[in-house]
Amino acid sequence: MLFGGVNRSRSKIDLRLVAGVTGALLVFMGLALLLPLPMALADGEAVWWVYPAAAVITMGIGGSLFGLFRPQADLRAREAFLVVTITWLLITGFSALPFILSGSLTFYADAFFETMSGLTTTGATVYGGTTSNGVENGLLVDQPRSILLWRSLLHWFGGMGFVVLSVAVLPFLSVGGGSQLFSAESSAGTTDKITPRVQEAAAWLWGVYLTFTLVNFILLWVHPSMDWFDALNHAMSTAATGGFSTKDMSFIHYGSEYLEWVTIVFMFLAGVSFTMHFRLLRGEFRVFAENRETRFYTLMTFISVGIIALFLWWDGGFTPHDAIRYGAFETISVITTTGFVSNNYEIWPVVAVLMLFLMFFTGGCAGSTSGGIKSFRVMILLKNTMREIRQTVHPRGVLPVQVGNRTIEPATIMRILSFVIAYVFFFSLGALILTATGLDFMSAIGASIACLANIGPALGDFGPIDNYASMPWVGKWTMSFLMMIGRLEVFTVLVLFSKTYWRE
Amino acid sequence: MIIIGAGEVGYDLGTMLSQEKHDVVILDRNKEALRLCGDNDVLTMEGNATSAQDLKNAGVADADLVVAATNLDEVNMVAALLSKRLGAAKVIARIRNDEFSRPNALVRASDMGIDVMIHPEMSVAREIVLLVKRAAASDVVSLADGKMQLVGIRLDKQSTLTGMRLKEVGAMGSNLTFRVVAIYRGGFTLIPFGNDRLQANDHVFFLARTEDIAAVMKLTGHEDRRMRHVMITGGTTVGAMIARMLSEDDTDWKVKLIEPDYDTSYELASELRDVLVLNGNPTDPNLLVTEGITETDVFIAVTDDEESNIISCLMAKHLRVPKVVAMVSKSDYIPLSQTIGLDAAVNKKLAAANEIHRHVRKGSVLSVAALHGIKAELLEFEADADSPIVRSPLAKLVFPKGCVVGGIIRDGRAEVATGTTRVEAGDRVITFCLPEAIDKIVTYF
Numbered sequence: 001m002l003f004g005g006v007n008r009s010r011s012k013i014d015l016r017l018v019a020g021v022t023g024a025l026l027v028f029m030g031l032a033l034l035l036p037l038p039m040a041l042a043d044g045e046a047v048w049w050v051y052p053a054a055a056v057i058t059m060g061i062g063g064s065l066f067g068l069f070r071p072q073a074d075l076r077a078r079e080a081f082l083v084v085t086i087t088w089l090l091i092t093g094f095s096a097l098p099f100i101l102s103g104s105l106t107f108y109a110d111a112f113f114e115t116m117s118g119l120t121t122t123g124a125t126v127y128g129g130t131t132s133n134g135v136e137n138g139l140l141v142d143q144p145r146s147i148l149l150w151r152s153l154l155h156w157f158g159g160m161g162f163v164v165l166s167v168a169v170l171p172f173l174s175v176g177g178g179s180q181l182f183s184a185e186s187s188a189g190t191t192d193k194i195t196p197r198v199q200e201a202a203a204w205l206w207g208v209y210l211t212f213t214l215v216n217f218i219l220l221w222v223h224p225s226m227d228w229f230d231a232l233n234h235a236m237s238t239a240a241t242g243g244f245s246t247k248d249m250s251f252i253h254y255g256s257e258y259l260e261w262v263t264i265v266f267m268f269l270a271g272v273s274f275t276m277h278f279r280l281l282r283g284e285f286r287v288f289a290e291n292r293e294t295r296f297y298t299l300m301t302f303i304s305v306g307i308i309a310l311f312l313w314w315d316g317g318f319t320p321h322d323a324i325r326y327g328a329f330e331t332i333s334v335i336t337t338t339g340f341v342s343n344n345y346e347i348w349p350v351v352a353v354l355m356l357f358l359m360f361f362t363g364g365c366a367g368s369t370s371g372g373i374k375s376f377r378v379m380i381l382l383k384n385t386m387r388e389i390r391q392t393v394h395p396r397g398v399l400p401v402q403v404g405n406r407t408i409e410p411a412t413i414m415r416i417l418s419f420v421i422a423y424v425f426f427f428s429l430g431a432l433i434l435t436a437t438g439l440d441f442m443s444a445i446g447a448s449i450a451c452l453a454n455i456g457p458a459l460g461d462f463g464p465i466d467n468y469a470s471m472p473w474v475g476k477w478t479m480s481f482l483m484m485i486g487r488l489e490v491f492t493v494l495v496l497f498s499k500t501y502w503r504e
Numbered sequence: 505m506i507i508i509g510a511g512e513v514g515y516d517l518g519t520m521l522s523q524e525k526h527d528v529v530i531l532d533r534n535k536e537a538l539r540l541c542g543d544n545d546v547l548t549m550e551g552n553a554t555s556a557q558d559l560k561n562a563g564v565a566d567a568d569l570v571v572a573a574t575n576l577d578e579v580n581m582v583a584a585l586l587s588k589r590l591g592a593a594k595v596i597a598r599i600r601n602d603e604f605s606r607p608n609a610l611v612r613a614s615d616m617g618i619d620v621m622i623h624p625e626m627s628v629a630r631e632i633v634l635l636v637k638r639a640a641a642s643d644v645v646s647l648a649d650g651k652m653q654l655v656g657i658r659l660d661k662q663s664t665l666t667g668m669r670l671k672e673v674g675a676m677g678s679n680l681t682f683r684v685v686a687i688y689r690g691g692f693t694l695i696p697f698g699n700d701r702l703q704a705n706d707h708v709f710f711l712a713r714t715e716d717i718a719a720v721m722k723l724t725g726h727e728d729r730r731m732r733h734v735m736i737t738g739g740t741t742v743g744a745m746i747a748r749m750l751s752e753d754d755t756d757w758k759v760k761l762i763e764p765d766y767d768t769s770y771e772l773a774s775e776l777r778d779v780l781v782l783n784g785n786p787t788d789p790n791l792l793v794t795e796g797i798t799e800t801d802v803f804i805a806v807t808d809d810e811e812s813n814i815i816s817c818l819m820a821k822h823l824r825v826p827k828v829v830a831m832v833s834k835s836d837y838i839p840l841s842q843t844i845g846l847d848a849a850v851n852k853k854l855a856a857a858n859e860i861h862r863h864v865r866k867g868s869v870l871s872v873a874a875l876h877g878i879k880a881e882l883l884e885f886e887a888d889a890d891s892p893i894v895r896s897p898l899a900k901l902v903f904p905k906g907c908v909v910g911g912i913i914r915d916g917r918a919e920v921a922t923g924t925t926r927v928e929a930g931d932r933v934i935t936f937c938l939p940e941a942i943d944k945i946v947t948y949f
Contacts, residue, residue, distance in 0.1 A: 398782065
């Protein structure tokens with residue numbers, strides 16, 4: 001079992017074991033690389049060969065790693081950190097091959113950025129702009145359909161891979177207070193583990209995910225302005241809270257209110273924990289309605305949509321109808337860290353833009369495909385702040401932070417606080433590096449948080465109707481790294497930089 | 505009679521029952537504890553409460569009453585089950601876990617051979633909650649399923665009742681019916697008659713229907729003023745129960761609970777969401793003042809350390825808290841309570857003994873309650889068709905000295921007894937008696 005047994009006899013990190021497990025995972029990714037092939041063949045694309053080629057390379061390297069270092073022992077928690085990070089990097093590296101081999105993108109940095117953006121469900125794209133050294137990246141609409149499908153598939157696998165990771169693996173690694181929350185957030189009498197075995201739970205989650213994508217696909221497809229291909233890509237992108245579109249102007253291209261509302265609903269739902277969807281499918285409506293994080297997430301969404309819509313109407317010259325339509329779409333797109341665009345929010349009243357920017361720091365629920373700080377952390381920190389105020393009034397008061405009927409242990413709150421501090425640190429670091437490359441203030445802080453929180457569209461040069469093509473190379477590599485750090489909940493990556501991790 | 509467990513409760517019960525001339529056997533594993541019990545006129549036996557053989561040797565098979573009163577619920581359950589199987593007539597067990605007394609309990613007390621479950625901490629907590637709700641009262645006993653209450657109160661000089669004969673009180677013509685059933689004056693308990701005069705500083709016990717209590721309190725010069733702010737010291741079983749009961753109550757109580765142990769207070773704070781739990785020393789005046797003891801209406805000290813309870817109550821009284829209640833275990837301290845200014849003192853042992861006591865009395869006695877610090881006992885009888893008491897109205901009956909009928913319960917309705925009341929067969933009669941008169945009153949039923 002991959003993350004099952006704990007072997008206490010070894011103390012140092014077993015790199016051979018890590019290599020072996022990583023190799024096995026690469027073989028699986030190689031298989032995924034073959035998925036766009038039928039599309040390429042059906043369209044008679046000249047570049048159809050890139051998929052088998054990339055698959056052969058990936059599986060060849062993965063297979064040799066696996067063959068050379070056939071895992072003999074079970075993976076331990078400590079090694080899992082390394083496997084998760086290395087695998088994520090290697091898979092991104094190999095999955096970028098189709099972009100390069102097909103000539104769709106010229107530079108590997110762009111291809112890596114695009115792939116990382118896909119796998120981390122960020123949705124920031126380098127297509128449709130001029131790179132810093134003057135090379136024109138083609139428009140999305142001019143790309144072979146197999147490439148567009150590959151982008152969406154990256155989202156789709158990345159999103160679900162992350163849910164499985166966060167439901168099955170990260171709690172086990174106890175990253176950023178996640179595990180405590182998974183157990184803490186269960187309502188009375190039930191545990192949040194949906195089935196006793198990890199593999200079975202993962203299978204169920206895939207089932208839910210597939211159903212979710214399929215329903216969304218059908219609802220999009222029935223609209224005349226979307227063909228099956230666009231509908232499929234947008235459905236996959238929505239389920240993963242990704243943001244890649246097949247059109248350069250995202251939903252502005254369609255301008256269809258029906259498509260926007262369908263997407264609003266599905267983006268919102270994708271921001272809810274998939275264990276909750278599982279419950280919902282089993283008819284446990286009460287568990288769904290009583291889950292505190294879901295309630296907080298819903299409330300937060302409604303309030304911010306309300307505020308933004310109000311200012312769009314009052315100050316932005318929108319009709320009340322359009323204010324709600326565009327306000328809801330953009331706000332939910334940002335909170336769920338999807339990153340679809342139906343209206344250029346950069347020309348909104350400043351107060352609405354700032355409100356939206358604040359929402360960059362929230363995120364959906366734990367166990368969903370969304371990124372960001374996540375609702376439960378925001379909720380617990382808010383509660384902890386209220387607690388601190390009360391504590392000032394009653395210095396000797398014993399005031400535990402409670403979510404529903406559960407008490408959140410101080411250790412969990414500390415972990416969440418550390419998480420947020422680390423998060424803000426990386427946001428600042430990213431913004432600093434971007435300004436050092438010559439970007440302006442707005443573009444730098446916008447891009448930094450948009451990538452760290454896996455949102456996609458940012459502000460300034462990287463606004464909703466722009467793209468990331470013009471970002472300097474240093475920036476693209478930094479942002480790729482931030483996307484991964486954000487997706488892997490910071491500490492999973494950060495722990496690899498500690499001395500004690502490598503020593504005993 | 506067999507008592508299993510020579511702990512706190514077992515010891516007191518043994519003492520009490522042996523003084524009442526019952527044959528008592530105490531079974532325990534601990535020699536030292538048994539030696540202490542042996543100072544009374546009881547037979548002590550060393551043995552295991554969960555061993556059928558040891559229980560048999562103790563004579564459980566033909567015991568009238570077996571009381572399982574060890575500190576462990578589980579031991580008491582097994583001992584009760586074994587005793588019942590061995591043929592004990594009646595089995596009482598001390599069970600702290602209240603899961604078994606809930607209406608939807610999976611396993612009921614009867615399934616375990618237990619006839620009666622007692623929970624002294626719960627009884628004390630209930631009593632204190634009643635005291636909190638009746639602001640001015642020093643004692644509150646709920647009777648007839650809560651339809652009537654016996655309330656103890658100190659009579660003020662300015663009360664309209666002060667100086668009146670009881671006859672005159674009755675003739676005041678108001679439609680309030682209440683009956684003064686006992687007066688505690690200068691260290692003596694008296695059961696009053698029509699000619700007795702009420703004096704200032706008397707501690708008066710009266711019986712009335714629950715809905716009339718507030719009006720009666722007004723007559724005595726005490727407004728039954730609304731209490732809201734409650735401070736409890738000690739996150740003990742009793743303290744936690746009081747806090748829980750108050751937070752589940754309809755009234756919006758502001759409860760603060762002080763507990764010195766951090767882990768205990770953390771657990772309590774997690775469980776009792778509406779209660780402000782404070783971690784600190786209950787006798788620390790700074791803590792009490794910062795946490796607003798001056799605005800507190802009721803101060804309840806229920807730590808396990810009774811001296812500390814008394815001290816912190818005195819401190820609260822000094823800081824002008826209108827009502828202070830202390831849990832005191834040593835019966836010797838109870839009479840002191842009024843002298844040193846405690847408004848009420850409650851006793852865990854007495855609560856346990858009360859619960860058990862009512863099952864010890866034989867015949868037509870239905871229930872019994874003793875009151876803190878005064879000698880009189882409250883007895884409830886059921887009248888038969890051939891009971892002497894049904895022959896004529898109460899005023900015409902020659903009652904023994906030291907006895908009074910307080911009220912009757914007929915067809916589930918509670919009534920305060922007056923001279924014209926005539927007891928009928930099937931009535932439940934609440935009487936108030938001095939100990940020496942109990943034997944006499946029994947003959948009336």
